[in-house]
Amino acid sequence: MSETTDPTTVHATIDVDAPQQRAFEVFTRDFGAFKPATHNLLAVPIAETLVERRVGGHIIDRGTDGSECHWARVLVYDPHDRFVFSWDISPAWQVETDPSRTSEVEVTFTAVTEDRTRVELTHRHLDRHGDGWTGVRDGVSTGEGWPLYLGRYADLITARASTTG
Amino acid sequence: MNTYAIDGWAALGDPTRRSIFARLAVAPSAVGELADRLPVSRPAVSQHLKVLKTAGLVTDERAGARRIYHVDQTGLSRLRTELDSYWQDTLAAYKRVVEQPDRGPQHPEHRHPPPGDSP
16 A cells, blocks of 8 residues: 555545445444544534535534534535545644635545445645644734644643543 | 654643744744743753654754754644544444444444344
8 A cells, every 4th residue: 555655645445344325325424423532622522423415514513512613514425436525623633714724535435346345535635734833923923823722732631631640 | 653752732731832832833943032032041941942842843953053943844744644543543433333234323322332132
């Protein structure tokens, strides 16, 4: 699996014992059932994750207190072949509201046999988050950029420390 | 998985280090410049920079007699590593779900696999 590695792209592939149609359905419908709970952008536990299965829809985490986090936009919804969504999450695991600073995730479904499907995931344009990592000059001077950003880092550390002590 | 002796998260847990890091995000600086603008002594700034450097958050380079610190551009590669394991985990979990018999729409309360056949 070692082709030329593009530093701005992450690939992951898995073969599953399920027909292509089911593979697509489960991925898009039950995303919340397998998405790691370790990266929660809400302040409270996630009650459910909804995928609005249409172009222009969102992927939404809903917290136990009713709060919501729209962290992805559905860019392509092509049953049962292809699903593409934006990754509106900054390197600090906060929601990124500027679409020009978001990356995208493409998931394709290819039948290997009738009952086996190859799922290939490509998370690309990671460099677009680069501004979030090194820039934000204006934000710093207004107090809404790095200081706030880093303050949240700290909050998360505290939260982590108290849960993993 | 973390190749740094100090986790970047932990390194930024200190408020002084955060402000040093925030200043370096605006402009690369030497130790003296940072010390002039912060209520911290020069040796203390050096010490904080050392921690930030060990955590992989800042790097330095020599410019004549001075050493200039700036935010480490390898943030991208660390983001990549993190997302790489995120998606590996996600697909592995997805495989477990999709290979189960269909149980209809997700039940978010299910944190454990469903019980086996009861007698």
